[in-house]
Amino acid sequence: MTAFLQGRPVRGFHGQGYQEGYEEGSSLGIIEGRQHGTLHGAKIGSEVGCYQGFAFAWRGLLRSHATGKDSKKMKVLESLLGMIENFPYDDPTYAKLHEDLDRIRGKFKQLCSLLNVQPDFKISVEGSGLSF
Template identity: 45%
Template sequence: MSGGSGAEDMFDSIVMADERFRGEGYREGFERGSRRGLLDGQRHGASHGAKLSTEISFYHGFAVTWKCLLQHNTDVKSRKRLKALDALLGQIQDSPHAEPQSTQLQIDVDKLRAKFRQVCSMLNIPADFKDFVKTSEGTSF
């Protein structure tokens, strides 16, 4: 009887070792996957945030430049253009771009893009952001 008990104990220890190693492997893999997922998420978020910041900064610079160019014109068309540029600048200032967790951010960015296209139409210039901003490799956003 004692021989059977020893064999059973050895068999149990083998089965238990297999279960223990499988559990440890799962935990280790899960932890590594979680860390990798967080790092990938941070990298993606930073990249997306940088592109969005570049786009909003471009709209701001665009509006300020055109406002300076048109500020001394007194004709009706120029006054309408200046009013639209002021509205674009107001939208930029009021948008929650400083709060990346804001649920309103995407809605405001879409409205900002629409206002930019409207202003470009009033100025008779192309409204595609890609026409204005190029990356260092020469490809557009």
């Protein structure tokens, strides 16, 4: 097997060492990339899941105690749930993932403002939480 360095073949022990190092580095890079992607994906999923749980709880509350002035709150709440439902959980290559996540965050903040709720959202490796 001939290794290449800057487009030129490298022979002997140097070439073998280069090739082994390259293969080892590639393998470790894939493992590290998967670990990073898994952790980052879990954080995003946890965040969006908290928004969804929050919206489901408030939808139940608003429906059972609805007044005429709650229609705007319900409209924003249903919009948030629609955005969450259409979020591409299963497509890590989705180009607008961060844009959509920012839109969801913005809609969540709008809903909190309408509900007069001050959320304190924290994400950590151990888990996430949404407190009031």
